[in-house]
Amino acid sequence: MKKNYDVIVIGGGPAGLAAAIKAHDSGKAVLLVERENRLGGILKQCIHDGFGLVRFKEKLSGPEYAERFIDEFYEKKIDYSVLTFVTRIEKKENGFAVTLVSRDGVTTVGANSLVFATGCRERTAKQVAIHGTRPAGVFTAGTAQHFTNLLGELPTKKCVILGSGDIGLIMARRLTLEGAEVVGVYEAKPTPSGLTRNIHQCLHDYNIPLYLSHTVTRVFGADRLTAVEISEVDDKMNPIAGTEQIVECDALILSVGLIPENELAEGLGVKIDPRTKGPAVNGQLMTSIDGVFSCGNALHVNDLVDYVSESGETAGENAAAYEKKERREIDLTASGEFLYVVPQKLDLNRDNSRTTVYFRSREILDKCVFKIKKDGQEVFKKKYPFLRPPEMEKLVIDFDSFKLDESSELKLEIEVNAE
Amino acid sequence: MNLKKVNRKLEKRFGSAAHASFHDGMITVTGHLPKWSDVVEACSSAATKYSKVHVVNDIVCDEVKEQPMRMPKITDKSLDGETPDVLIIGGGISGVSIARELSKWKLDILLVEKEADLALQASGRNDGEVHPGVDLSKGSMKHYYIRKGNEMYDEVCRELDVPFKRVGQYVCFDKTWLKPAIALYCLWRRKHDGISDTELISGEELHRREPNLGENFKFAISNPSSGCVCPYGLTIAYAENAVMNGARVALNTAVTGMQVENGKIVSVSTNRGTIHPKIVINAAGVFAEDIAKMADDRFFSIHPRRGTNSILDKKAGAFMHSIASVVGLNFGKNHSKGGGILHTVHDNLLLGPDAVETFEKENTETRKESIQTVFTKQKKTMPTVSERDIITYFTGVRAPTFEEDFIIEKGRKTENIIHCAGIQSPGLTTAPAVALDIEKMAVEMLTKNAPVAKNSGYNPIRHGVPVLREMSDEERNKLIKENPDYGVIICRCEEISKGEILDALKSPICVPTVDGIKKRIRPGMGRCQGGFCSPLVTKIIAEYLGVPISEVKKSSEDSVITFGKTK
Numbered sequence: 012m013k014k015n016y017d018v019i020v021i022g023g024g025p026a027g028l029a030a031a032i033k034a035h036d037s038g039k040a041v042l043l044v045e046r047e048n049r050l051g052g053i054l055k056q057c058i059h060d061g062f063g064l065v066r067f068k069e070k071l072s073g074p075e076y077a078e079r080f081i082d083e084f085y086e087k088k089i090d091y092s093v094l095t096f097v098t099r100i101e102k103k104e105n106g107f108a109v110t111l112v113s114r115d116g117v118t119t120v121g122a123n124s125l126v127f128a129t130g131c132r133e134r135t136a137k138q139v140a141i142h143g144t145r146p147a148g149v150f151t152a153g154t155a156q157h158f159t160n161l162l163g164e165l166p167t168k169k170c171v172i173l174g175s176g177d178i179g180l181i182m183a184r185r186l187t188l189e190g191a192e193v194v195g196v197y198e199a200k201p202t203p204s205g206l207t208r209n210i211h212q213c214l215h216d217y218n219i220p221l222y223l224s225h226t227v228t229r230v231f232g233a234d235r236l237t238a239v240e241i242s243e244v245d246d247k248m249n250p251i252a253g254t255e256q257i258v259e260c261d262a263l264i265l266s267v268g269l270i271p272e273n274e275l276a277e278g279l280g281v282k283i284d285p286r287t288k289g290p291a292v293n294g295q296l297m298t299s300i301d302g303v304f305s306c307g308n309a310l311h312v313n314d315l316v317d318y319v320s321e322s323g324e325t326a327g328e329n330a331a332a333y334e335k336k337e338r339r340e341i342d343l344t345a346s347g348e349f350l351y352v353v354p355q356k357l358d359l360n361r362d363n364s365r366t367t368v369y370f371r372s373r374e375i376l377d378k379c380v381f382k383i384k385k386d387g388q389e390v391f392k393k394k395y396p397f398l399r400p401p402e403m404e405k406l407v408i409d410f411d412s413f414k415l416d417e418s419s420e421l422k423l424e425i426e427v428n429a430e
Numbered sequence: 431m432n433l434k435k436v437n438r439k440l441e442k443r444f445g446s447a448a449h450a451s452f453h454d455g456m457i458t459v460t461g462h463l464p465k466w467s468d469v470v471e472a473c474s475s476a477a478t479k480y481s482k483v484h485v486v487n488d489i490v491c492d493e494v495k496e497q498p499m500r501m502p503k504i505t506d507k508s509l510d511g512e513t514p515d516v517l518i519i520g521g522g523i524s525g526v527s528i529a530r531e532l533s534k535w536k537l538d539i540l541l542v543e544k545e546a547d548l549a550l551q552a553s554g555r556n557d558g559e560v561h562p563g564v565d566l567s568k569g570s571m572k573h574y575y576i577r578k579g580n581e582m583y584d585e586v587c588r589e590l591d592v593p594f595k596r597v598g599q600y601v602c603f604d605k606t607w608l609k610p611a612i613a614l615y616c617l618w619r620r621k622h623d624g625i626s627d628t629e630l631i632s633g634e635e636l637h638r639r640e641p642n643l644g645e646n647f648k649f650a651i652s653n654p655s656s657g658c659v660c661p662y663g664l665t666i667a668y669a670e671n672a673v674m675n676g677a678r679v680a681l682n683t684a685v686t687g688m689q690v691e692n693g694k695i696v697s698v699s700t701n702r703g704t705i706h707p708k709i710v711i712n713a714a715g716v717f718a719e720d721i722a723k724m725a726d727d728r729f730f731s732i733h734p735r736r737g738t739n740s741i742l743d744k745k746a747g748a749f750m751h752s753i754a755s756v757v758g759l760n761f762g763k764n765h766s767k768g769g770g771i772l773h774t775v776h777d778n779l780l781l782g783p784d785a786v787e788t789f790e791k792e793n794t795e796t797r798k799e800s801i802q803t804v805f806t807k808q809k810k811t812m813p814t815v816s817e818r819d820i821i822t823y824f825t826g827v828r829a830p831t832f833e834e835d836f837i838i839e840k841g842r843k844t845e846n847i848i849h850c851a852g853i854q855s856p857g858l859t860t861a862p863a864v865a866l867d868i869e870k871m872a873v874e875m876l877t878k879n880a881p882v883a884k885n886s887g888y889n890p891i892r893h894g895v896p897v898l899r900e901m902s903d904e905e906r907n908k909l910i911k912e913n914p915d916y917g918v919i920i921c922r923c924e925e926i927s928k929g930e931i932l933d934a935l936k937s938p939i940c941v942p943t944v945d946g947i948k949k950r951i952r953p954g955m956g957r958c959q960g961g962f963c964s965p966l967v968t969k970i971i972a973e974y975l976g977v978p979i980s981e982v983k984k985s986s987e988d989s990v991i992t993f994g995k996t997k
Contacts, residue, residue, distance in 0.1 A: 046919060096919035098899070110903065112927075114914035117907040135959040137822045142796045145824070147984035147991050157965040164979045164992035189996050229795075233500065234988035274957075277745075 012092060012120065016042045018330045019109050019122035021097055021275065024052020025316050026307020027128030028080040029323030030330065034126070035089045037331035042120060043084075043091040044111060050084065050093065051077035052130055053153070054316065056160045059181050061208070065317035076316060100125070100279055106302060107279075124302040124333040126326045127276045127290070131308040134268040136230075139173070141263075143229035148236030152178035152266040156185070165189055167262035171239050172196045173227045177205040177314070177401075179266020184213035186264075193219045194260055197241060199226040199248045202375055204266075206314060206401055226250060230263055239263050269312045279303060286351035287311035293340060293356040294366040294410070295329035296322060301338075304330045311353050311369065314403045318369065325367065336360055341419055348372055348379075348425035350400055359417065363410035370406075372398035372425060380426040381406070385413050387420075398425070433457070436476045448472040448489060455483060455842065456729045462490045466789045469494075470733050477832035480570040484730035485832040494789045499717060502544055502682035502701055503987040509680060510703025514540035516872055517698060517707035519685050519721055521545070522553035523661065523858055524850045525713035526669040526679075527865035532872060533675035536883040540707070541669070541677060542700060544684035546986045547941045547949060549665035552715050553858070554949065555794065555826025557739055557772050557780050558661045559753055561856035562599060562653035563625050571836040576856055577624055578863035580655055586862045590667035591894040592659060593775045599656030599753040600636060602647040602811065609649055616651055627655040642749045642814050644756065656753055658775045661858050662949050663894075670938040671892040675885060679939055682987070685714075688724040693845050695725055709846045709875050711868065716791040716829040718837075718851035727844040730837055730851060734791050735828040737769075737783030738800035742819040743957050747777040749814050756811040769804060771811050776952070781808045781815060783826070794825045821957050828854040838864055840871060848872060895933040895951050899925040920970070921963040923956020928970060935974050942971050945985040968992075 018034040020027045023045030031043040049055060054062070057073025064070060067079070084091070095113040106123040133151035141149075150158070150166055156178065158166040168191050172179045175198040183193045196214060201224050203210050214221050222241075228250050229240035238259045242250035271289040273281065282299040284291040289310040290298040297304050306326035307319040339359040345352040350371040357363050370381075376398045383391035390413045393406060415421070433452050440448045440459075448461035448468075459473050469489045477485040516532055518525045521543025529541045545551065560583050563576030587594035603612060612630065619625040629652045636643060636650045669679055680702060688710075689697045698705045714721045722728040755770025772780045782804045805817055831837065831852035841847040848871050850864060857864075876882050898906050898916055910917040915929035934950040935942055944960070944967055947953060953967050954960030960967075968991055972979045980994045 046922065094918055096922070096925070098925065112898075112906070112910070112917050112919060114910070114917040116910045116917060117903045119903075132958045133961050135821070135961060137820055137959065140798060140801075140817075142798055144795050147989040151961045154961050154964060158968075158992055159996055162965055162969060162979055162992075163996050165994060165996050166992050168993055234984075234986045235990055274745075 012042065012090060012118070013040065015121040016040045016090070017123045018042075018126060018327070019044065019107070019120065020126040020128055020327070022052065022128035022130060022307070022309070023047070023050040023091065023093065024128060024130050024307065025054060025077060025080065025319045026130070026309070026323035026326075027052070027126070028077070028084050029320040030126045030128055030306055030327030031089050031091070032080065032083055032087065033324040033327030034331040035087050037328060039331040041089050042122070043089060044095050044097055044109075045091065045093045046096045048094050050081050050091070056156050057181075058160050059185070062316050065315060066320060080320070097275060100275060102279060102300070124304065124330040126304045126306060126330045127273070127309050128307045128323060128326070129272045129275060129309040131269040131271045131312055133265070134270060136263070136265055139265070139267045141227055141230060143240070144232055146230065146232035146234055146236040148232065148262040149230060150262060150264050152176070152182045152264050155182055155262075155264050159185060159189065165191065167191050167264070169194065169260045170262040170264050171227065171241070171258055171260045172264045172266060174198060174266035174268070175203040175205050175210070175221060176266035176268060177209050179264065180205045180209040180213040182264060182266070183219050184217055187217045187219065194258055195220040195222055197222045197225040197227060199224065199244050201246075204401055207399075227263060228255065231257075236261055236263060269308065271309045271312060273309060276303065276305065276309070284351070284355055287353060291355040292353065293358040293361070294354050294363045295358065295361055296326040296354065297329060297333070297358070301335055302333055311351060314401060318403065318405060321367070339417060341415065341417060341421060344420070344422045345370070346422065346424045348376065348427065349423065352423055357410055357415070357421070359415055364412070365407050366410050368406045368408055369403055370423070371400050371403050373400065375399050376425065376427050378428055382424045382426060383408070384422045384424060385415065385419055439475050440472055443475070444468065444472060450476045454729070456486050457483060458486045458488050460488045464492045466491055466493045467787060470787045473731065473733065473832045479833060480835045481833050484837070486728060487731040487733070487832070491789070497790065497792075499544070499684065499720070500792055501684050502546070504682050505701045507703040509540070509683065509700060509705055512540060512703070512705045513707070514538040514705065515708045515876060516540070516711060517542065517705055517709070518711045518713055520713035520715055521548040521665075521669065521679065521681070522551060522713065522715055523549070523665045523668070523861045524853050524864065525711070526665050526672060527861045528711055528713060528850065528868045529672035529677045529679075530668045530675070531865040531869035533672045533677045534869070534885055534888045535873060536885045537876070539672070539677035540705065541672070541679045542683040542685060543679065543681050546682055546943065547946050548669050548679070548681070548939065549662035549949070552826045552828060553665045554662035555824050556661050556737075556855070556858060557783060558658050558774060558858070559599075559772055560594070560657040560659055561859045562627060562656045563623070563856065564599070564601065564619055564628055564651060564653050566623065566625070568623050571838055572856060572860065573623065575836070575860035575863045579856070579860035582862040583657060583659065587659065587664070589890045590664065590671055590892045592664045592667045594657055594659045595775055596655060596657040597752040597773055598652060598654040600640065600643070601651040602636065602643060602754060602756050603649055604644065604646045604756070606648045612649070612651065625653070627653050629653075640750050640752060640754060642812050643754055644810055644813060658753065658772055659858070660775050664858075666939065666950060667892055667894060671890065673938045674892060675888050681941070685721060685724070690726045690844060693843060695844060695846050708879070709848065709872060711848050711850060711872065713850045715853065716827055718829060718849065722849060722851065725841065725844045725847045727841040727847055729842050730831045732829050732831060732852065734788050735830055735854070736786045736788045736793070736825055737828060738796055738804065738823055738825045739780055739782035740801060740804060740820050740823040741774070742779040742781065742815065743821050744777050746779045746815065746819040747773055749779065750812060754811050756807065769807065771808050771815065776955070778821075779815065779819075781805065788827070791827060794827065796823050796825050800825070822959060830854045836860070836864070838867060840875070846875065848875070895930050895937065898927055898930065920966050921953035921956065923958050924952045926951055926953040931967060931970050932974065935971065942975055943983045943985050944968055944971070944991065947971065
């Protein structure tokens with residue numbers, strides 16, 4: 012490890028690997044820091060297939076997908092440090108001082124720019140207001156997946172899954188294959204949260220029932236979980252009194268949402284977009300702090316790993332090219348039909364001729380048109396047969412062709428029920 | 431106490447269904463009532479606050495479903511025939527602090543705790559405030575011990591290597607017209623009750639110190655001596671120091687009965703065999719009345735009171751750095767100041783608790799209503815608090831008597847028992863001082879039979895597991911060079927290393943469970959609530975013990991985490 016690098020990438024999952032490779036390809040000195048003992052991030056425990064369809068046009072398992080990047084990463088002899096934890100980052104006059112803790116001790120390394128590829132964490136039982144006792148047997152889906160796939164230990168014999176997020180659906184199938192009984196997947200929303208293909212391949216194909224507009228309100232059991240109380244919910248997702256039913260099981264597995272992990276970035280003062288819960292970025296994926304870039308699930312929760320790698324590459328490339336320059340930023344204002352849009356800003360002092368825009372709609376929308384308006388005038392549109400919140404959409408847009416200046420008002424809108 | 435007056439009140443309210451009588455120096459309330467709330471009302475109306483004449487509840491209540499005490503799964507004879515000088519029942523803050531103070535003497539001390547770890551009930555389920563006593567008046571046991579206890583905290587926590595911060599407390603008022611009355615109240619507390627740090631501060635001063643507190647606060651009572659401590663951390667530290675000095679702690683050990691002959695306990699039966707102690711100390715929390723009954727010395731009753739606290743993300747910890755609460759017009763009339771917001775010693779915010787009477791001594795289930803009650807109230811204290819920042823919540827059950835005061839005394843009928851009962855808030859604050867008094871009582875009791883010698887090897891200093899995240903880079907680096915496991919971070923939220931986990935496994939009272947490690951050094955206490963680290967901690971414990979992962983438990987014997995190998 013050197014004393015100083017051009018780029019330090021924090022996180023060795025798919026986003027970080029892609030960012031490090033791209034930054035290295037630009038001829039820069041790069042260090043990748045990973046807190047676990049192996050590279051690959053959460054993909055290590057995603058042994059199911061379906062990864063890489065967009066990027067490699069084939070179905071890979073999580074570890075296989077990660078392997079392609081890891082092989083390339085090793086071949087390029089990029090500096091990295093595993094089992095290494097970033098404990099502190101300080102902004103210095105010229106770049107950043109990153110303090111690392113590892114088996115070798117505490118070291119501080121300098122960097123001109125930083126890429127945060129720190130992934131996301133799962134929402135927990137208490138964050139979705141589950142009450143009752145505190146027995147063993149309440150797991151987030153990712154934790155259950157860690158036990159099952161990395162430790163080879165069965166976390167349940169009969170479970171209820173709350174939330175129809177993708178990891179929950181994947182675990183419904185995985186646990187069924189391991190001989191466990193999945194009583195059902197219960198979703199508080201009136202529509203599933205996971206990808207349609209996962210509803211089919213993980214639930215329908217295994218006769219696992221999906222109950223929409225239902226939630227778990229209470230858990231029972233003094234030692235190990237013995238049962239859960241399930242209630243129907245109204246259109247505001249509040250439990251309806253009188254609809255409670257008790258379902259016996261030994262585990263409650265939660266797939267109730269992911270939250271980008273940005274505590275380190277926030278420590279530096281990076282501004283967070285409340286909609287994505289990730290940093291607000293410009294087209295270069297640079298955050299509100301100069302020289303700090305964000306990508307992957309730390310930026311916003313992606314549906315496919317292919318997009319995670321893609322944003323990693325964008326962040327890596329721009330972090331490598333980073334030099335301090337005055338910003339001339341305008342907002343990309345998204346209307347209420349959007350759940351979120353990334354990027355949130357454009358820096359007119361940078362190249363915006365092929366800017367990737369990621370977005371999700373707030374609700375299921377049929378026959379709609381995505382529009383960009385500059386000062387009230389439509390400058391771009393794209394038709395969609397439907398938009399679904401679980402499925403992220405991606406567009407590459409030449410913003411430079413819109414001849415923008417600081418006074419330009421850029422609005423993104425979705426017109427619904429268009430012909 | 432005017433029995434006639436009490437019975438007139440009872441008759442007016444409950445007719446012939448409840449009746450009070452006086453005998454043996456206690457008031458027994460009998461009768462038959464439908465609801466537990468009626469029982470609490472009847473017994474409370476028969477009780478005189480802070481009186482030493484206690485109310486004993488013998489009312490039959492339809493609502494109460496007698497539930498047997500939860501028993502440890504294990505049954506063996508490992509303690510059969512033991513003859514300790516002192517048997518302490520209860521591994522909460524009271525029991526362990528007494529054990530530690532008694533370990534200054536050359537005595538065979540055995541502490542039994544029915545749960546799988548220490549501080550699993552009220553001592554591990556409270557807000558961790560070290561109270562100033564601003565709501566206590568002279569004449570109560572609570573008041574007698576509060577200043578002594580509060581003042582001992584710096585030294586005790588230094589000796590036991592437990593973090594403690596005097597952050598100060600603000601009791602906030604939004605009505606200017608109350609100011610003269612509260613100013614007098616402060617003066618009275620200061621001069622008459624000896625709560626010498628009590629001060630009235632203006633709204634401007636309050637907001638200068640804590641800008642996020644409610645804008646409409648006009649003034650506040652300030653008590654800089656108020657502080658925060660980790661309540662289970664302190665309990666474990668006390669117990670470890672006691673064990674270092676020769677005391678023994680038996681977890682998973684429940685007292686099931688006693689044999690009393692001629693006003694003396696001759697034996698105590700447990701699930702681990704029959705013990706023949708010289709003296710018994712009753713520090714059994716919500717079960718203190720049951721223990722007193724077993725000892726033929728029941729002269730008080732416990733009416734359990736539930737309280738729920740919420741812990742907010744450390745990010746919310748930046749909103750406020752002390753302890754604050756809003757007060758209505760009922761200030762001083764309730765049994766406690768009614769919860770508040772507290773910046774914990776680990777830099778989270780804690781909100782709560784509420785107070786709900788219950789007949790269930792061991793029901794620590796959380797309920798939605800409790801969270802709602804607490805947040806509705808505390809948003810008045812600080813509008814920036816939000817349910818969205820909750821990372822966890824927990825319920826504890828307090829153990830008050832109907833007189834709402836502590837019972838720190840020798841048995842009234844049975845000669846070789848000392849009761850440390852009725853302990854509720856501010857029992858954590860008073861524990862160090864109470865322990866010193868009970869130490870004296872116990873030594874005096876034992877000296878009657880044979881002289882008690884000093885323990886020449888007594889060492890009051892306990893070193894906890896090093897906390898690497900709080901060290902300077904140099905110190906941390908040095909420790910990692912000595913033991914590289916200190917450089918392997920397992921819990922990302924709280925920055926806990928593998929080395930610290932292994933140290934906790936090697937600590938004087940090893941509780942090799944996921945919760946045992948969590949309580950000692952905090953992996954899993956952060957915002958991901960163990961989502962990332964719990965499999966890793968489970969694996970480290972399994973490797974340390976040399977057992978399969980499926981044999982590692984969350985807490986109790988039956989709290990299995992996994993069911994064995996996958997296909």
